[in-house]
Amino acid sequence: MKKEQKQELLQLQNELEPLARQIETPETLSAQGITELLEEKQPKRKKGKVIVLNTVRAMAAVLAVAIGVTSAVRLYDRPRVRHIPKAISSAESPLSGTTQKDITDYFTALKAEYDKNSVGDIFRYGKSLAVEDKAAMGVAEVAAESTNESTAVASTNTQVANVDEQDKIENDGRYLYYVMNDQTVRIVDTQTMQQVGRVEPFNNSITNTAIYYRNDRLVVLGVWYGKTKQQTVIRVFDVTDRAAPGLLKTVEQDGALFDSRLTGDRLIVLSNDGVPLYDLETKGGYANYEDVVPCTVVDGGEAQPLDATCITIMPDSESERYLVITTLDLDTLAGGGPHTSAILGAGDTVYCTEKQLFVASVDYGSFYATARAFSDVTTNLYEFSFLGATVALEHSGAVAGTLNNSFSLDSADGTLRVATTGTNNKGKTINRITVLDENLKEIGRIDGIAPGETIRAVRYIGQYGYVVTFERTDPLFVIDFSDKTNPKIVAELKLPGFSSYLHPFNGYLIGVGTDGDEDGATDGLKISLFDVSDPTAPREIDKLVIPRAESVVAYDHHGFLDNSTQNRFGLAYESHSNYYYERRFCTLSVENGKLKLLGSFTNHKNDDGENGQRVYQPDGSYVTAYTYEEGIDRGTFIGSTLYTASPERICAWPFDGGDCLGTVELEGGSRWNESYLSR
Amino acid sequence: MEQTIAAAKAAKKGDKAAFGELFAQFSPEMYRYALFCLGDREAAQDAVQEAALEAYRGIAGLKKPESAKAWFFKILYAVCKRGQREKYEADFVDLDESRDVSAEDSAAAVLKSLETAQLLARLNETDRQLLLLSVVGGYSGKEIARMAGMTHGAVRTRISRALAALRKGEEQ
Known part of the structure; x- marks a missing residue:
């Protein structure tokens, strides 16, 4: 490395030293702790201690707020306690028709075991983390909301057509609804390029706000840390008058939001709610019902604990965490109110079709099953129906290994196809395709795919599945599922670099990922165009590399903008070619088997506002530095106009590139400008 | 170093206590690395434990006992990568406890250090990991490239x- 860089690194090291010295390594990581870990095969977690001064503590609190500390994220959902009384845990089938006593018995036993083992620690409940976030397939709906019925209008890029996913931006063909980093939702009229309305945050602590729009209804979701635990808030607004959104319904459910879907008029909201065993008070050693079940609050009323009949305990469950599912009909707002159910055993990943809701939950289990050839980690799969009056658990099953993200699952032809990565008994990664029948029982399998590599992207199209694995080069596998019990690899294409997201596009397959050379990945953003007209012989017919860049689409598919009806698409990406990072947006077209970069957009304005910092150029002129709040979150379009949204402003452009057509400055971005309009 | 090599050899034969010693x-460096990478104490603990389990399981892959540390870090890098999240918490300090800070560092120094650490939140996750492999792990660009499966140029x-x-970030 260069000398200056070496010095800078040394300087950074020195700067971090005082804090590093304060960090105490937890006892669980001592020699004895590690040995015990190997013996017991069960990770324990003790509260890490950091010594800190009162002033440092106060300062840390302030800094934490400034950086935007949000709800805690929990890496793994490990079973913490063993030896649940046989009567509860070894039931043949899930206990539905559960009674209050079943639940209090369960938690009384769990708490007793917990106290006996003195396991850990303050639990912090939050979104269980899937390796990558939502990815999606999308078909641009030609919505007829605007005055011109034939105008193409963008919609959220989703995995399954007609099943909407929560996102930061919505577009109804004329108005844009955008969630700001201050947790308000701004409503912008694209015809006048003015902000016309807003929705305030639920309270001062709400975070992770996401929205849906459908037929003059705006759904706003958020999470906050309530009195003792995290809560998810669902609000439904009537936005017929965009200037004055009217609140129609509020539902608060225990647990932190981990995903949601909107299909037809049915809204499904899922959260993970853990019972804090360390804090559980028992009366005479017996747990109290209200303390061990999730509660909901509707329209600010009394907190209602869930009825036992709405709760399911999975067999062999040792989990103290619930998957809480609330359904709500947007149009009627369900006479009788929203319905909530819960299942013991939290979830990590959601895959939803128009009829079935699948939730996957990773079970880390025992780490040393020497007899097994595949990973000891299993992914439990739960299938729910949600179209009736209540959400019901229909089937459950399991596969070995873990999912990359929701795109690893596909329901087709009465089967569920699952792509997983695990490790063999030598510690090497290996990949597998499993086909499950409608009862989620295995009927077909391909083992031993790409040893030493991990799955980076999956997309199922009809009878074929496209799987990208990577370690140094990117084999793109094509799997034929037409014989359900005998899936077969029909093609393998080796390429440098790898795709993290695959998108079907007018008969082609687009890959968004990282470029590579013989040594592995480089720092270029690669967009590939695959000809899959013959799935047994896929070819990369074109590729485009943006050097020193990467795209958010790799882990959040909502950054991909599908405009396939006009042979175009766009993506949000980060460019590193300047002195700083810049979050930009680019648009591309596909014509005659060729990719063409149409335009690259930034919301950075070279003005000299109050906070503008000058970066002087060699010729004496200056530009103002790009600020983080000018970074583009999302792009959307109406007709041939592209709109790029960033916390400070929304800009309009010709989709094919060109000068800015108009800007709306958003108050409450980092610079506060009341009714500022520039052209 | 001799101790390390002896422990490594015993660990490869399945000696759990030896692995623990090794x-x-x-652990302290790995925990610090994971903590700065993930910004969450519990997640960091989970990550290091997960790395220990993976390392033990795959101990056959440790070819040279002298490179044990680099090998562990490579596994930890991969574990942290899987554990990336959308929002970086920067949760280094336990807000519920306070004690006198050690005599070595003044409150001001720790405070300044904390501010710098908080800025890590602004970084792209992979970049943060690579930077910390250098600053906390002390690895060279070439070593990092091998651990992360990237070219040396990309790492630089x-x-x-x-x-x-x-x-x-500091200027702003």
Whole structure:
């Protein structure tokens, strides 16, 4: 490395030293702790201690707020306690028709075991983390909301057509609804390029706000840390008058939001709610019902604990965490109110079709099953129906290994196809395709795919599945599922670099990922165009590399903008070619088997506002530095106009590139400008 | 070093206690690395434990006992990568407890250090990991490239960019 860089690194090291010295390594990581870990095969977690001064503590609190500390994220959902009384845990089938006593018995036993083992620690409940976030397939709906019925209008890029996913931006063909980093939702009229309305945050602590729009209804979701635990808030607004959104319904459910879907008029909201065993008070050693079940609050009323009949305990469950599912009909707002159910055993990943809701939950289990050839980690799969009056658990099953993200699952032809990565008994990664029948029982399998590599992207199209694995080069596998019990690899294409997201596009397959050379990945953003007209012989017919860049689409598919009806698409990406990072947006077209970069957009304005910092150029002129709040979150379009949204402003452009057509400055971005309009 | 090699050889034969001894030599650094990478104490603990389990399971893959530390870090890098999340918490300090800070560092120094650490939140996750492999792990660009499965040039560029972003963050 260069000398200056070496010095800078040394300087950074020195700067971090005082804090590093304060960090105490937890006892669980001592020699004895590690040995015990190997013996017991069960990770324990003790509260890490950091010594800190009162002033440092106060300062840390302030800094934490400034950086935007949000709800805690929990890496793994490990079973913490063993030896649940046989009567509860070894039931043949899930206990539905559960009674209050079943639940209090369960938690009384769990708490007793917990106290006996003195396991850990303050639990912090939050979104269980899937390796990558939502990815999606999308078909641009030609919505007829605007005055011109034939105008193409963008919609959220989703995995399954007609099943909407929560996102930061919505577009109804004329108005844009955008969630700001201050947790308000701004409503912008694209015809006048003015902000016309807003929705305030639920309270001062709400975070992770996401929205849906459908037929003059705006759904706003958020999470906050309530009195003792995290809560998810669902609000439904009537936005017929965009200037004055009217609140129609509020539902608060225990647990932190981990995903949601909107299909037809049915809204499904899922959260993970853990019972804090360390804090559980028992009366005479017996747990109290209200303390061990999730509660909901509707329209600010009394907190209602869930009825036992709405709760399911999975067999062999040792989990103290619930998957809480609330359904709500947007149009009627369900006479009788929203319905909530819960299942013991939290979830990590959601895959939803128009009829079935699948939730996957990773079970880390025992780490040393020497007899097994595949990973000891299993992914439990739960299938729910949600179209009736209540959400019901229909089937459950399991596969070995873990999912990359929701795109690893596909329901087709009465089967569920699952792509997983695990490790063999030598510690090497290996990949597998499993086909499950409608009862989620295995009927077909391909083992031993790409040893030493991990799955980076999956997309199922009809009878074929496209799987990208990577370690140094990117084999793109094509799997034929037409014989359900005998899936077969029909093609393998080796390429440098790898795709993290695959998108079907007018008969082609687009890959968004990282470029590579013989040594592995480089720092270029690669967009590939695959000809899959013959799935047994896929070819990369074109590729485009943006050097020193990467795209958010790799882990959040909502950054991909599908405009396939006009042979175009766009993506949000980060460019590193300047002195700083810049979050930009680019648009591309596909014509005659060729990719063409149409335009690259930034919301950075070279003005000299109050906070503008000058970066002087060699010729004496200056530009103002790009600020983080000018970074583009999302792009959307109406007709041939592209709109790029960033916390400070929304800009309009010709989709094919060109000068800015108009800007709306958003108050409450980092610079506060009341009714500022520039052209 | 001799001790490390002896422990490594015993660990490869399946001696759990020896593995514990071997791994624990590097636990503090690994924990610190994971903590700065993930910004969450529990997640960092989980990550290091997960790395220990993976390392033990795959101990056959440790070819040279002298490179045990680098090998553990490579596994930890991969574990942290899987554990990336959308929002970086920067949760280094336990807000519920306070004690006198050690005599070595004044309150001001720790405070300044904390501010710098908080700026890590602004970095791209992979860049943060690479930067910390250098600053906390002490690895060279070439070593990092091998651990992360990238070219040396890519690592250099990304670290350079991360440093620039940190400085930018300080000015703002």
